[in-house]
Amino acid sequence: MLAADGYLFATPENLAAMSGLMKDFFDRCYYPALDRLNGRPYAAMIGAGSHGTSAARQIIRIATGWRLREVAAPLIICTKAQTPEEILAPKTLSPEDQAECTGLGTALATGLAMGVF
């Protein structure tokens, strides 16, 4: 975290929350990194079956505490997985969704490389 110039946080939304693994990552890093990341750019992408906004809200709240700078609105990719069978099945994103994810990563990387942020 300390060595990075910017951050792209990516998680599924499970039970109206970010993944447990990502939460554990934030739990472990939050206080050791507090006041050492101020102003660095970040964006977030969420894979969701139907919503995604709760996980996005949680990430924004943590990033705000870290004083990170949001450089794009959270990108929510809806896989429309609703039933247990659909949720447990492997998923392939549409080319359009993949392009949106690539676009967000490219925009963040390009902005960093050009010193825009």
Ligand SMILES: Cc1cc2nc3c(=O)[nH]c(=O)nc-3n(C[C@H](O)[C@H](O)[C@H](O)COP(=O)(O)O)c2cc1C
């Ligand atoms: C335990 C569990 C809880 C879930 N809860 C939500 C939820 O609250 N909101 C939502 O939009 N999708 C929910 N989903 C659906 C996932 O977000 C969906 O499967 C999405 O595609 C996640 O990425 P994955 O395909 O890599 O699992 C849940 C999935 C699981 C397994």
